Structures are given as structure tokens and as C-alpha cells.
Amino acid sequence: MSVRIRLSRGGSKKRPFYRIVVADQRAPRDGRYIEKLGTYNPLLPKEHEQRLIVDQEKVAAWIKKGAQPTERLQKLFAGLGLCEAPVFHEQPKKSAPRAKTVERMKEREEKLKAAAEAKAAAEAEAKAAAEAPAEEAPVEETPAAEEAPATEEAPAE
Numbered sequence: 001m002s003v004r005i006r007l008s009r010g011g012s013k014k015r016p017f018y019r020i021v022v023a024d025q026r027a028p029r030d031g032r033y034i035e036k037l038g039t040y041n042p043l044l045p046k047e048h049e050q051r052l053i054v055d056q057e058k059v060a061a062w063i064k065k066g067a068q069p070t071e072r073l074q075k076l077f078a079g080l081g082l083c084e085a086p087v088f089h090e091q092p093k094k095s096a097p098r099a100k101t102v103e104r105m106k107e108r109e110e111k112l113k114a115a116a117e118a119k120a121a122a123e124a125e126a127k128a129a130a131e132a133p134a135e136e137a138p139v140e141e142t143p144a145a146e147e148a149p150a151t152e153e154a155p156a157e
Contacts, residue, residue, distance in 0.1 A: 003023070003025070003034070003066065003068070004022070004023060004067060004068055004070065005020065005037065005059065005063070005070070006020075006021065007072065008023070009030055016041075016043070017041055018039065019036055019040075020039065020040055020054060021034070021035065035058070037058050037059055038052070038054035039053045040053075040076070054077075056080060056082060071086050
């Protein structure tokens with residue numbers, strides 16, 4: 001028999017109220033349960049003392065016996081220090097990008113990084129040029145073009 005610590009819904013339509021119960025995994029959600037461990041009212045603010053009422057000793061005893069809390073209860077119990085928080089993966093494997101898409105994303109990042117570096121280098125050069133005093137290069141006098149002796153052409157006969 002597999003035993004779970006789970007929420008059993010009560011309350012009216014659109015006004016949920018849950019009992020925290022230990023039940024056989026095969027039993028219906030709101031059906032027969034072994035023991036009631038507390039209550040959970042999600043409509044109350046998180047700071048309210050009546051939002052989560054739990055008999056922590058009983059919960060610890062059932063977890064020690066092997067009862068598995070649901071993910072929602074595991075998250076709530078982790079806040080109380082009764083068990084470890086569940087591990088949630090940010091991105092499911094199904095919707096993860098394919099290998100070729102990841103490769104394209106890396107190439108794009110590299111191009112953007114190279115462009116940013118080139119821009120930063122150009123700005124640094126411009127800043128250095130603006131800060132450095134303008135040095136005047138000595139103007140070299142170019143010698144006048146030497147006149148080549150004119151060649152005399154033989155008159156045509």
C-alpha cells in the first residue's frame with residue numbers, strides 16, 4: 001500500500017479550502033483517508049497564521065514511515081523545515097531548443113560580443129586621440145621639380 005500526504009478539497013465553488021490528509025494513493029482525492037494532519041486555506045495572505053495549520057509531529061512521523069507528500073505540500077513543508085524543497089526544472093526537456101538552435105544562438109552571441117569589443121576599442125582610440133595634445137608634424141618642404149632638359153626633336157624631312 002502506497003501512502004501519500006495530500007490535499008483533500010473542501011469549500012464551495014471558487015472558494016477552496018483544503019484538508020491535509022494521509023491517504024492511500026488509490027483512494028479518490030476527496031474520499032476516504034487514514035488521518036487528518038491539518039488544513040490549508042490558499043485564499044488567506046501568506047503571512048496569516050490560519051493559512052497553513054499543520055500538526056508537525058504527525059507529519060514528521062508519517063514521512064519517517066515512508067509517506068510521500070505531493071509537490072505542493074512538499075513546498076509548504078519545506079517552508080516549515082519538515083522536508084527538502086522539491087526540485088523544479090525551469091525548462092522542460094520537451095520545449096528545450098534543439099542542438100542547431102543552440103549553435104545559432106552561440107554564434108549570434110559571439111558576433112554581438114565581437115561587435116561590442118570593436119566598438120569599445122574604437123571609443124577608446126577616439127578618447128585617447130582627443131585627450132592627447134595635437135602634435136604638429138613638421139611640414140617638409142618639397143624641392144621644386146627639377147626641370148629636365150628639353151629634348152630636341154629632329155625636324156621631319
